[in-house]
Amino acid sequence: MSKSHFQSTQNKLLSWYEIHGRKDLPWRNTENVYHVYVSEVMLQQTQVKRVLEEYYFQFLEKFPSLFALAQAPLEEVFGMWSGLGYYRRAKNLHASAKLCVDGLPQDLKSLQKLPGVGRYTASAICSFGYAQCVSVVDTNIARVLARYFGEEDVKEAFLWELADGFLNSSNPTSHNLALMDLGAMVCLPKSPTCEVCPLNEACQGSSEPDKYYKTQKKNYENKKLHFGVCVKDGKIAMKRSHKGMYKDMLELPNIESSFYEKNLLGTFAHAVTRYRLEVHVYSLNSTPEDVTWVAYETLHEAGISSMTKKALKLYNGVKISAEGVQN
Ligand code: SF4
Structure with a gap:
């Protein structure tokens, strides 16, 4: 030219x-x-x-x-x-x-x-x-x-x-x-x-x-995650993530699902980066180890992920009280 x-x-x-x-x-x-x-x-x-x-x-x-x-x-x-x-x-x-x-x-x-x-x-x-x-x-x-x-x-x-x-x-x-x-x-x-x-x-x-111009096919990875909700005196138990896509952010404690099957609040699908997640949310009667207690009303100011927000929506659909979850 x-x-x-x-x-x-x-x-x-x-x-x-x-x-x-x-x-x-x-x-x-x-x-x-x-x-x-x-x-x-x-x-x-x-x-x-x-x-x-x-x-x-x-x-x-x-x-x-x-x-x-x-x-x-x-x-x-x-x-x-x-x-x-x-x-x-x-x-x-x-x-x-x-x-x-x-x-x-x-x-x-x-x-x-x-x-x-x-x-x-x-x-x-x-x-x-x-x-x-x-x-x-x-x-x-x-x-x-x-x-x-x-x-x-x-x-x-x-x-x-x-x-x-x-x-x-x-x-x-x-x-x-x-x-x-x-x-x-x-x-x-x-x-x-x-x-x-x-x-x-x-x-x-x-x-x-x-x-x-060829679009590259994305390879997605499927994963199952299990989170527990524990609320006491208006505070919710959260953990600081130390790795992965939510590193340094507060998220709900990861739990061993088999102990809490009766307490399942619900499940939802969530897509993030290359992951396709199936998230299970449970109410907890006992407090998980090494948690940080955060006032429930101020949780949004701490910067939580969309996935955690969705999990909390499930929890809110059950009931929030000062004593904890009431099914
Ligand atoms: S291929 Fe793209 S750059 Fe070329 S003429 Fe068409 S729109 Fe324009």
Whole structure:
């Protein structure tokens, strides 16, 4: 492709973004790099709508700066993250804030030394937060690039090379955002709408888009979990998880189910990361070992997972009293 043709494609992409791009998203209208960072971490596994409506503003109101976040106990951070899932993100965000209370680093290399910050997040911070001339590759951009350049089974490192080569140095931030939106709105995983795509003319993959983007099949793991509910004097017995996806969070005590079969409150299905869980919840007459007693009314502030919330709903369906569970 000639240089002028290349530039014309880049310009078409920017013109498309001007009209159709999601330019009003709050994290695209701030010069506060911390806000950009928070949004990027939240958006890693969660849809824009949910982040926007339930988490982004609330989190920033509670922790308006890196300093405020660093000062807060981890439990409070989990509390604001409650229901968003992938709690390691909140823990890493908190740990990073402690490492750089006065401001985030301004280069890719240093940013990638922060907990949980990989190449994508570092690039996003540099591009969207600091307006630097760096390329960004997320899932949406990867799909657009693979199709546009007609590359099958392309490796991640090569995608970054493609992104670097395609970067519009006269307006790199909008260029990256445009590619991101194009992937989210036009160059969809299934049935891309090539007829309205600004890259259509030069796109190598528009005749067979599926060939250049293959969704990877997820391998799910089934697990059964058994939790017990023990409430006394308005306090509930909880345990701090020391491993796994809920590490450092409070959860209901894990129990040996065979002892409590008669006390089964109910079961529910729960999906989290690669796990498909069948969760059984029991009422306990005796107190499990090594528990932390937490006032039942303040439990939500301690940051509990959606799975624990579901388990407590089962329990609430039975009865809460100051003496404990009453069947
Ligand atoms: S023309 Fe089609 S396949 Fe190519 S980038 Fe646009 S939407 Fe994707």
